[in-house]
Amino acid sequence: MIKDLVRPEMSQIMPYVAGRTVEQAQKDNGGIPMIKLGSNENQLGPSPKAVQAMIDIVSGTNTYPDPQAGDLREKLAEYYGIKPDHVVCANGSSTILEAICKVFVCPQDEVIYCQPTFQIYGMFARQQGGVPVVLPLDKDLKFDLPAMKAAVTDKTKLVMICNPNNPTASYLGKEELETFIRELPEHVICVIDEAYLEFATAEDCVSMLPLIDRYNVIVVRTFSKIWGLAGARVGYSMASAEISAYLSNAICAFNVNKIVIAAAKASLEDKEFLKASWENNREGKKYLTEELTKFGWKVWPSQSSFLYVTETGMDPKEIAAGMEKRGIIIRGNLGYLRISIGTMEQSRKMVAAFQDLLGK
Numbered sequence: 001m002i003k004d005l006v007r008p009e010m011s012q013i014m015p016y017v018a019g020r021t022v023e024q025a026q027k028d029n030g031g032i033p034m035i036k037l038g039s040n041e042n043q044l045g046p047s048p049k050a051v052q053a054m055i056d057i058v059s060g061t062n063t064y065p066d067p068q069a070g071d072l073r074e075k076l077a078e079y080y081g082i083k084p085d086h087v088v089c090a091n092g093s094s095t096i097l098e099a100i101c102k103v104f105v106c107p108q109d110e111v112i113y114c115q116p117t118f119q120i121y122g123m124f125a126r127q128q129g130g131v132p133v134v135l136p137l138d139k140d141l142k143f144d145l146p147a148m149k150a151a152v153t154d155k156t157k158l159v160m161i162c163n164p165n166n167p168t169a170s171y172l173g174k175e176e177l178e179t180f181i182r183e184l185p186e187h188v189i190c191v192i193d194e195a196y197l198e199f200a201t202a203e204d205c206v207s208m209l210p211l212i213d214r215y216n217v218i219v220v221r222t223f224s225k226i227w228g229l230a231g232a233r234v235g236y237s238m239a240s241a242e243i244s245a246y247l248s249n250a251i252c253a254f255n256v257n258k259i260v261i262a263a264a265k266a267s268l269e270d271k272e273f274l275k276a277s278w279e280n281n282r283e284g285k286k287y288l289t290e291e292l293t294k295f296g297w298k299v300w301p302s303q304s305s306f307l308y309v310t311e312t313g314m315d316p317k318e319i320a321a322g323m324e325k326r327g328i329i330i331r332g333n334l335g336y337l338r339i340s341i342g343t344m345e346q347s348r349k350m351v352a353a354f355q356d357l358l359g360k
Helices: 022-028 048-060 070-080 093-104 120-127 145-151 174-182 241-249 258-269 271-293 316-324 344-358
Strands: 087-090 110-115 131-136 156-162 189-193 217-222 235-238 306-310 337-340
Touching (some): 070 235, 070 258, 087 241, 093 217, 110 145, 131 145, 235 241
Antiparallel strands (some): 217 235
């Protein structure tokens, strides 16, 4: 039997639960047009500069890219004011997170995080034989730092924090998060997943990048969200040169292709696109929060590109299914609603679809 040949760690891992695709939703709903607002993608698309950069590089894809995406590492280092040897690039931030667990997690090592959060933290820990130590979020749906600190033992290897958090859109402020990191013992590495940080509007929702030279901190970022390159797949980490060297060795050479490297580099040059994406998200989030609150729903404060909605009085699965029949894809399969911010036109169509669903 094949299952007898599989590593025990892999046989126990549940598959990642992804959002519905447009193709899936259309197939199940008679082929009607769909607006996808379930996977936190930038509905403005990629930067026009990124699109042109991809077009320009296509004819050169007969040759391999830089094995470690050196050009992009240098560009990111310049962008953040750090050194290139502090940066590691990969095919999406998920590959970075997987590499972190490959490098640091040994069998029976503990990996602490709170949930609900990004599902793959536990998946990657288990792949390496690690033991996830999973705690609930606090009453404000934030990572419970006091409880996490109390959970640290001699076996703890990683602490993983998503800030702002996916799916609750909550955040940890600068002072409380910096204090937590400073007080961790030296045998613990703190991973801060900042996939959504560029959308933040709160002044104290900031990066932990300034701590990477003094503490065991790995900051993980992606081009999938505000930069609109989810389908291109490019993520990166920023950490000390020593940590980064180990992570780089754990990622296969040529992991980031030429087209993606060109798109990411061009994106970093397009500050107008970054501002437009941020403004669109801020405006859409305000509008949707006001409109969904009118339904009597609990719309939690968001520092991200989506809304976390509870207390709807209905099964979230039924709401999501009803919205699909009206041409809108949202997430409702995990016990809550998670609604991505689209364009203002898409947001207005979504509110109209909710009103129709609820008979308002």
